[in-house]
Amino acid sequence: MSEFVLHQEEGIVEAVARTSGPAGVVTASLFDGSIEIDLDGADVRNICGVRAYSDNDLRDEQYEWLSRLISVSRRELEAGLSSPSLRRVGSARSRNFSAREFDADLDTSFSVFALDWCSRNPNSPKGKLVELLGVVSARRAGLWTPQERVFSFEEIRPSLLSYQTAGMAGRGRFLLTQALSDAVQYGLLDGTNDVELHSLLSIDTASSVLDSPMPDALELFDLSHRSLSLSSELVSMSRINDEVFLPRAVSAAGVSIWEGSAFADRVITRWLDSSNLGVSITGAISEDEQWWARCFDQNSHLLLGAAPIKTESGTSIILIKEGPITLDIARSVSAPLLSKRGSDTQDAINAGRRAGVSERLGDTDRAEEYWRECATKHAQAGDPHRAKMAGARTMMRQELSEPLLGDYFL
Amino acid sequence: MASVYAYISSDEGQSYIRSCLTRRRLGVFLDTDIEEAVLSEALRFLSRGEEITSAAAWCRRRINARTIDLSRGAIRKERVTGVRVDLNDANEGQVFDDAPALSEGLSLADVRQAVANADDTDANISAALTYVTRVADDASLHTKCPQPQSGSTRNEAAMWAGLWYSGADSCFGPGNATTKRRSRAMERVRVLLVTCAKAITPKGDSNE
Numbered sequence: 001m002s003e004f005v006l007h008q009e010e011g012i013v014e015a016v017a018r019t020s021g022p023a024g025v026v027t028a029s030l031f032d033g034s035i036e037i038d039l040d041g042a043d044v045r046n047i048c049g050v051r052a053y054s055d056n057d058l059r060d061e062q063y064e065w066l067s068r069l070i071s072v073s074r075r076e077l078e079a080g081l082s083s084p085s086l087r088r089v090g091s092a093r094s095r096n097f098s099a100r101e102f103d104a105d106l107d108t109s110f111s112v113f114a115l116d117w118c119s120r121n122p123n124s125p126k127g128k129l130v131e132l133l134g135v136v137s138a139r140r141a142g143l144w145t146p147q148e149r150v151f152s153f154e155e156i157r158p159s160l161l162s163y164q165t166a167g168m169a170g171r172g173r174f175l176l177t178q179a180l181s182d183a184v185q186y187g188l189l190d191g192t193n194d195v196e197l198h199s200l201l202s203i204d205t206a207s208s209v210l211d212s213p214m215p216d217a218l219e220l221f222d223l224s225h226r227s228l229s230l231s232s233e234l235v236s237m238s239r240i241n242d243e244v245f246l247p248r249a250v251s252a253a254g255v256s257i258w259e260g261s262a263f264a265d266r267v268i269t270r271w272l273d274s275s276n277l278g279v280s281i282t283g284a285i286s287e288d289e290q291w292w293a294r295c296f297d298q299n300s301h302l303l304l305g306a307a308p309i310k311t312e313s314g315t316s317i318i319l320i321k322e323g324p325i326t327l328d329i330a331r332s333v334s335a336p337l338l339s340k341r342g343s344d345t346q347d348a349i350n351a352g353r354r355a356g357v358s359e360r361l362g363d364t365d366r367a368e369e370y371w372r373e374c375a376t377k378h379a380q381a382g383d384p385h386r387a388k389m390a391g392a393r394t395m396m397r398q399e400l401s402e403p404l405l406g407d408y409f410l
Numbered sequence: 411m412a413s414v415y416a417y418i419s420s421d422e423g424q425s426y427i428r429s430c431l432t433r434r435r436l437g438v439f440l441d442t443d444i445e446e447a448v449l450s451e452a453l454r455f456l457s458r459g460e461e462i463t464s465a466a467a468w469c470r471r472r473i474n475a476r477t478i479d480l481s482r483g484a485i486r487k488e489r490v491t492g493v494r495v496d497l498n499d500a501n502e503g504q505v506f507d508d509a510p511a512l513s514e515g516l517s518l519a520d521v522r523q524a525v526a527n528a529d530d531t532d533a534n535i536s537a538a539l540t541y542v543t544r545v546a547d548d549a550s551l552h553t554k555c556p557q558p559q560s561g562s563t564r565n566e567a568a569m570w571a572g573l574w575y576s577g578a579d580s581c582f583g584p585g586n587a588t589t590k591r592r593s594r595a596m597e598r599v600r601v602l603l604v605t606c607a608k609a610i611t612p613k614g615d616s617n618e
Contacts, residue, residue: 276551
């Protein structure tokens with residue numbers, strides 16, 4: 001599983017340290033996009049790869065950080081970046097590297113994790129808080145980033161005082177107060193005159209605030225859904241399907257579900273009239289995620305219409321004329337249609353990530369459940385190697401990292 | 411676009427896709443997903459007037475990035491900003507004077523294709539597609555869809571529908587702030603539609 005190779009091509013120097021496991025990688029762009037770092041999706045302290053792009057001028061502190069992270073001298077990195085052709089610079093064997101040297105510290109891990117999470121969930125109400133905590137970790141880890149900005153306490157207050165943080169475990173609460181305290185100290189968080197913020201900066205007084213979440217926190221989180229009122233028939237139909245175990249996916253006349261669609265086995269479609277297609281997803285959808293229902297012409301795959309899935313109700317209405325169409329659920333309107341295997345691979349990776357979180361939090365039962373799901377999905381995708389790796393995780397105990405702050409409330 | 415397609419289809423391009431997938435330990439069966447992603451990215455890239463000087467270099471970089479996306483478990487959200495237009499000099503009555511000329515010989519499929527490939531936010535693309543369906547297909551609106559009461563053009567009413575179906579709930583309701591928010595949202599969608607219409611109008615047919 002461990003290897004190290006440094007190579008250069010097309011203006012990129014890439015250091016590959018490890019093979020990512022069944023949970024794929026979490027990736028973040030650091031240093032204004034000039035450097036990217038990949039960590040294993042489940043074992044988030046394992047560095048899988050680091051890339052440096054030559055079209056962004058690297059500064060001294062970036063070279064220093066790169067050298068520290070991957071133990072390659074600045075002279076060699078510069079030679080790699082300026083070389084016009086593909087060139088293998090070194091390998092694990094020739095350099096006597098060991099995988100142990102490529103572990104990220106907890107702050108680097110959480111910084112990458114937080115940035116990756118924010119880019120995957122751009123509309124989440126928790127985004128500002130996660131971003132702030134990620135920037136604090138970046139500062140602690142010594143990562144330079146020019147996008148640092150000052151957050152106001154009002155920006156993060158709703159997510160900080162939501163029901164999720166009220167139920168946070170003691171260790172998570174300790175990490176949170178430390179991070180907020182550092183945010184104030186680094187000048188990243190403004191609001192030092194706020195009584196609530198003052199209380200949150202100490203573990204002794206934080207409980208008084210965190211255990212009394214804002215009464216309207218739920219409403220704040222659901223603000224974007226407040227004015228939508230869908231056909232009650234559609235919503236009740238999805239509930240009935242959940243309860244009596246009818247076939248989960250039901251398609252309206254002329255509507256076929258794309259094979260690689262997200263939630264393909266949980267989608268119910270129904271014509272509300274000749275121009276309105278109701279779409280409903282059975283089961284829960286994370287409030288952090290944004291999903292779009294998209295209609296394509298069945299023959300040409302031309303995009304005809306799209307509408308967001310409301311996470312509160314799991315429903316959506318698309319304006320489209322009745323006819324033979326293909327429905328797809330995706331994270332973005334303009335994302336290309338995924339194959340069934342591609343979709344299964346993504347499901348497997350997401351299950352693996354959830355397994356990693358559960359493992360770090362010590363919830364072994366749930367971790368095993370997610371690893372089994374991960375293995376099944378990889379097998380369905382036709383990737384027996386990763387399926388085997390995921391299956392093996394349910395049987396052997398790994399040397400696990402401590403939980404990241406985000407594990408407690410994301 | 412032809413050179414991008416040629417590179418992707420070539421032995422060299424196929425081999426590079428396979429090597430990227432292998433490097434990330436992803437199955438080579440995902441090659442069509444990578445091809446599809448890179449080709450649609452090329453369409454968007456070219457439709458906003460940018461140039462690809464070296465198809466091979468451009469494709470290799472995109473193939474690499476899209477492979478990383480797959481190993482991350484999601485497509486990266488790269489487009490975070492929408493078109494922002496200063497509305498100081500505009501009011502709602504004027505906004506649609508130069509709405510896209512759907513009835514002037516443009517193919518509806520071309521308009522939809524251009525909108526779908528536009529480099530804009532998901533919400534704006536969704537609203538523009540709904541607008542096209544409402545105006546061109548004369549689709550009937552859902553009973554809950556808000557509509558302007560009077561004194562509005564058909565295009566403006568269609569734009570309201572576009573916003574509602576795209577989930578812009580905050581644009582509806584009482585208050586000046588809401589009206590202003592709606593005006594701005596409508597203007598962003600209008601700019602997108604006009605840009606797309608201009609992009610697909612054959613040169614010489616433009617009214618400019």
